Each structure stands twice: as C-alpha cells, then as structure tokens.
Amino acid sequence: MSISVIGNRRGNIPKTVVAYLILTLAAIAFSRVYALFSHGVSSGAMTWLFLYPLLGGATFYTLLGLLLPAAPSVAGYRLFYNLHNSGVATLSAASLLQGILEIAGTASAYTAPLSYAGWTLAGGGLAVLLTGLIRRGCGDSL
Amino acid sequence: MIDFLKRPWRWAVCFSIALVGAFAFILLDTFVIPRAQAPADSPGPSAEQEESGPPVLPEEPVITEASYSDGGVTISIETARAHDTTYYVADIRVTDPSLLRTALAGDTFGRNIKETTSEIAEKHGAILEVNGDYYGFRDEGYVLRNGTLYRDVPREPGGDAALLIDGAGDFSVAGENELTEQLLEEWGIRQVFSFGPALVEDGQVAVTPSSEVAQSMRSNPRTAIGQIAPLHYVMVVSDGRTRESAGLSLAELAEILDGLGCQTAYNLDGGGSSTMVFNGRVVNNPTNGRRSKEREVSDIVYIGYR
Numbered sequence A: 001m002s003i004s005v006i007g008n009r010r011g012n013i014p015k016t017v018v019a020y021l022i023l024t025l026a027a028i029a030f031s032r033v034y035a036l037f038s039h040g041v042s043s044g045a046m047t048w049l050f051l052y053p054l055l056g057g058a059t060f061y062t063l064l065g066l067l068l069p070a071a072p073s074v075a076g077y078r079l080f081y082n083l084h085n086s087g088v089a090t091l092s093a094a095s096l097l098q099g100i101l102e103i104a105g106t107a108s109a110y111t112a113p114l115s116y117a118g119w120t121l122a123g124g125g126l127a128v129l130l131t132g133l134i135r136r137g138c139g140d141s142l
Numbered sequence B: 001m002i003d004f005l006k007r008p009w010r011w012a013v014c015f016s017i018a019l020v021g022a023f024a025f026i027l028l029d030t031f032v033i034p035r036a037q038a039p040a041d042s043p044g045p046s047a048e049q050e051e052s053g054p055p056v057l058p059e060e061p062v063i064t065e066a067s068y069s070d071g072g073v074t075i076s077i078e079t080a081r082a083h084d085t086t087y088y089v090a091d092i093r094v095t096d097p098s099l100l101r102t103a104l105a106g107d108t109f110g111r112n113i114k115e116t117t118s119e120i121a122e123k124h125g126a127i128l129e130v131n132g133d134y135y136g137f138r139d140e141g142y143v144l145r146n147g148t149l150y151r152d153v154p155r156e157p158g159g160d161a162a163l164l165i166d167g168a169g170d171f172s173v174a175g176e177n178e179l180t181e182q183l184l185e186e187w188g189i190r191q192v193f194s195f196g197p198a199l200v201e202d203g204q205v206a207v208t209p210s211s212e213v214a215q216s217m218r219s220n221p222r223t224a225i226g227q228i229a230p231l232h233y234v235m236v237v238s239d240g241r242t243r244e245s246a247g248l249s250l251a252e253l254a255e256i257l258d259g260l261g262c263q264t265a266y267n268l269d270g271g272g273s274s275t276m277v278f279n280g281r282v283v284n285n286p287t288n289g290r291r292s293k294e295r296e297v298s299d300i301v302y303i304g305y306r
Helices: A003-036 A051-067 A077-104 A111-141 B002-006 B010-031 B047-052 B117-123 B181-187 B250-259
Strands: B062-064 B067-069 B073-082 B085-094 B100-104 B128-131 B143-145 B148-151 B161-166 B171-175 B189-193 B198-201 B222-229 B232-238 B264-268 B276-278 B299-303
Touching: A003 A051, A003 A077, A051 A077, A077 A111, A077 B010, A111 B010, B085 B128, B085 B250, B085 B276, B100 B117, B100 B143, B117 B128, B117 B276, B117 B299, B128 B222, B128 B232, B161 B181, B161 B264, B171 B222, B171 B264, B181 B189, B198 B222, B198 B250, B222 B250, B232 B250, B250 B264
Parallel strands: none
Antiparallel strands: B062 B067, B067 B073, B073 B085, B085 B232, B100 B299, B128 B276, B128 B299, B143 B148, B143 B189, B161 B171, B161 B189, B198 B264, B222 B232, B222 B264
8 A cells, every 4th residue: 555545544534524524514504494494393313413423423533533543544444434434424314314204293114224224334334443453453563 | 346336436426325315215205105004903883873874964954154054963163363373163063973074085094195184075075174183194093983993003102192982972082002902892982083182181171381292392273173062072273373373382272172161172183284174165274384275184084974
C-alpha cells in the first residue's frame, strides 16, 4: 500500500466527522419542520433521530481519530467504513420511519427488522475493524 | 463483485439505492398498498336478529335539512359552538337496534382499503353516518362488525379500551386484553371499536384534561358516539384545525357528551378522518389542516336499513 493512499485514508476521518455533523444538523432541522405539520403529535423516534449520526457517526469517528489514529491503515478498514456507515444510515432510516409512522398513528412490521439490519451492519463493521487491529497488533509483536 | 464494490462510491451508491428502496416499500406498504385479509372468525348474527330479519322502512320519511323521521328512525342535527369550535350533534332514536350499523370500505376487511365516508354511506343507503375507528391503519385492535369478528388481536395494555355494542344496541367499554371470542359471543356483541379512549362511562366523564390519543396534545377535529338511553344515541363531530374552529381536546369533547346526557361515550378516529354525512350531505368541514377534503377511511358507523 502506498504512503499516499494511507495519507488519504487518514484524511477521511475529519471529513467523515464533518459530514456526520452536517447530517446531525439536517436531522434536527427535519424533525423540527416535521413537527410543525404534525398537529401536536410527537414521536421519540423522530425527536431523537439526530443521535444516530451524532453518536454513531461524528462522536464515534472523533474518538476513533483521537484514540486509534492509525486505524485507517489497518487491513479491512474500507470494509469496516462501508459497513459502519451503512449501519448508521440504516438505523437513522429506521428511526425516521418509526417517527413518521408513530406520528401518523400507525405501525409497520418492517421497522424492527430494518433496525436489526442496522445494528448488524454497524456491529459487523466494528468486528472487521477489531479483527484488523488485533491482526496488526499480532503482526507488530512478531 | 467484491472488487466492484471496493471502488470508490460503488458501495455507497448501491447501498443507498437499496436503503431508499426499502424505505419506500415500507411507506407504500403502510400507507398505500391495499391488502385484503380474511376474518379471524365469525360469531354469526345474534339469535334475535336471525328471528326478526332486517328491519324495513316503516313509512315514507319526512326529511328536512337537519332532521329525519320515518317511524323507525328519528334524527335531529344541531350545530353548536364551544371552546372556539363548531361542533355537530346528531340526536338519534331508533326502534330496532340493528338500525345502528357499520360498514367497511369496499365491503372488504383489510389494510389500506379505503373510501370516503360519504362513498361508503352511499353504497349502504345510510341516512346518517360518521367515520369509524380507521381499523385499517393499524394491525392491532379488535374489529367486530355486524357480528363478524375480523381481527382478534388486542392492542397493548394502556391504550386498549374498546367500545362494545351488543345485540340490544347497548354500549359498554372493556379492555381489549380482557376480551376473548367466547366472551364476545356470550355477551352477544355485534360491534367492537378499537380507538378510544372512553369519554363517558356510567354517566361520568372518564377522561382528564391531560388525556390524549397517543402523543397528540392539541385540540383537533373529533368524532364520538354515545348512548343516552336504550335505542337513543348521539353522534358528535367537531371541526378543527381551521381559523374558524380550533378543535376540541378529549376532555372538552367528553364534557359535551356528558352534557348531552350520555351514559357511555367513546372517541372514534379524529383529525382529518372526522366526517358526518346526513342524507348524502357532508355536515362538518373535514380538513387535514391544509385543505378541506373528505379523507378516505376504512369504516363508518351509520343509521340505515341495509
């Protein structure tokens, strides 16, 4: 792997944090605007929707960049990155759907499986990252 | 395949398409795609109705803009204002309990099978009708209509007060988690509505100022039905979400029904669903807050001969 590629990957973390902060603000704005047209009906899933990009995205990548700055260079980081981001997106979408349905006064059997899929993707991503970090640790110690 | 996805943005694009597709499917499945369902079971018509058969129009009706009388059914409609809201009260007396009836949109039980209140009413020759509990918007809650049990899935405890109407036309309220098919048959129940809450029970207001449907905490258009005495009922619909009418809270609606002398009264689906139709004319001003239009619903409660 070339040095330039490693450098690009390290540069991904600040950009990712900024992207998630923008998504957090967008989620807050969307839930506030939606509330204006909800005739006083509220939903926790809609109100707290922004927590997924804030905690699962911005906060997570900030901590990752501070505590494990070399993480982007481990094997499988791209797979982790894709899985984790997809997990956060799926969880956010499931929460948004849940909010829309709760405010409308209905429910769907599909929102729970969507949430499970989100947690599975995010968890799978973390497992890939941890495996890469452990392998790298073992390789360093040899 | 893995090599394909490893290239920049490929994963993001493919996954985004899949996620948007899933999101759209769930929304369509919940709000749009009609799905007929088989009844859970049928307790069958009550014995007294089997013996007597359906009632027939006893004499030529006398109809005015706000009243109806034919010897079997007497209806008078009044318009009143309270709490900065216009509301409509239909006072109903019938000689036969089976004249208080219900109908499903498209005469079919299922999810997202909808028609406007007046369309359903027209098909059934209804004299007076209001929207029902919009059962088709949910997958839970008992649905028993004209003696047929369509759904026997109780709602979660806490939001589970159902309105029962028996073969004699008498109203009562029970927790859905206490109901069974056997009990409904034993009690001779002909109709079960699953919305609520109960507004008046045993002649007493049964809600508090903080009571609300789900998380709604605002005045809204409302629909309610109540029983004053044997074969003597009221249907109340209020306007709301307009400059002219703010809408009612549940406590305000309960106060009105209590003032009308109801022994039992129950809140049906409100908001944009709230509609009262009398002799084919929409009495109230149905609105979703943005435009005045009758919303399509799953079911109605009506007074009629067929």
